[in-house]
Amino acid sequence: MVARTQEQRKAETRRRLIDAAADLFARKGYAGVSAEAVADAADRTTGALYKHFGGKEGLLLALLEVWKEETVEVLTAAFERMPALDERLTAIWRSLNGAQGRRGDAWLLLEMELWLQGVRDPVMAEPLAERYRDIRRRLGEGLRDWAEQTGAPLRHAPDDAAALVLGLIVGAAVQHRLDPSTMPDDLLLAGLADLIGTPSAARRQPD
Amino acid sequence: MVARTQEQRKAETRRRLIDAAADLFARKGYAGVSAEAVADAADRTTGALYKHFGGKEGLLLALLEVWKEETVEVLTAAFERMPALDERLTAIWRSLNGAQGRRGDAWLLLEMELWLQGVRDPVMAEPLAERYRDIRRRLGEGLRDWAEQTGAPLRHAPDDAAALVLGLIVGAAVQHRLDPSTMPDDLLLAGLADLIGTPSAARRQPD
């Protein structure tokens, strides 16, 4: 059908603006992107942007909310669709590095861009901290379930294990982006196994 | 002495501009800071900034070079002045989180800001990648020396161990900044011990 309701048009405009913002903020940085550029990329105008979000900052906040939901979805998908722990962790790693998913390779950049904005802007700090809490909670549940099902003991409490695993994944991704060879998949998985307590920890020993 | 040579004035202006840039870029982001604001904070004018660095981008590059040197100095100091491995790692952790040092609490923010710029701007990518190589090399040497001196075996090759340790420290700092309670010192140290292979790995076990 060609004609759509106002409701649909409104929702699509909102989605287009947020998608465009996610892409541009990741690639050029929040401060480096004009409201006009976002509107253009979304095939709308600044007028629409201001009606929806009140300005660039409102758009950023809305993006953070959508981002929170998407992240939990990705985590849940990884834990529900993959049987082995290695596969689950690899799936999370891949989505962060943009090998798949609608955000392309913008995941990590957007992650860091939003983190920087959140650390600087009091208004964004709380939603961002909550996002990380959600991620850790989901990750911790996944690890605890895995430990229960396999009978393997976790080296740390689930919450702590989740914080460490998330930390290593993020720090590994930061290095990986600059120089992929320094953080190959098997090294990361070995490190994660160290943190979790999986027996097969060693990867490559020094002579 | 009141009168100084041209050489000294020039060097001081350069240093003041770079210091001001480090502070402002960390707090507000590169794109969010005008060349004029940097010049004002340094008690100089944009004229001086342009003569020295050719513009804001040149200033950013110069800052990255200085930053590279400072980081290696901090690492070296940590490894030379502290006896125990835990103390060394804690010292690195503290400097990243700004408990000490001339950069105050701007270390981590500047780290992430420069990383984002480096990932986005081809001109900055190589110096930034080199900076991380330097850090890993220095860290790897420190770990290898520690293993030799104590006789304790590393769980991974020194280069790999350094990449993992750096990764966890960075990822832990990212979370710590949003919510310090989720990444207490002893948890981080336990995680690092897991990666390095130190026996006393466990911190808190689930029931």
Place this chain on the structure above:
DNA sequence: GTCTATAGCAGGATAGAC
């Protein structure tokens, strides 16, 4: 080498038509 002054341009935000 550093300052003052300014030209030229771009972006955030809004008013009013549709």
Place this chain on the structure above:
DNA sequence: GTCTATCCTGCTATAGAC
């Protein structure tokens, strides 16, 4: 709800005095 047109602010970069 969205678009067109525009105001105003603030920035980069440079020219010229000292």
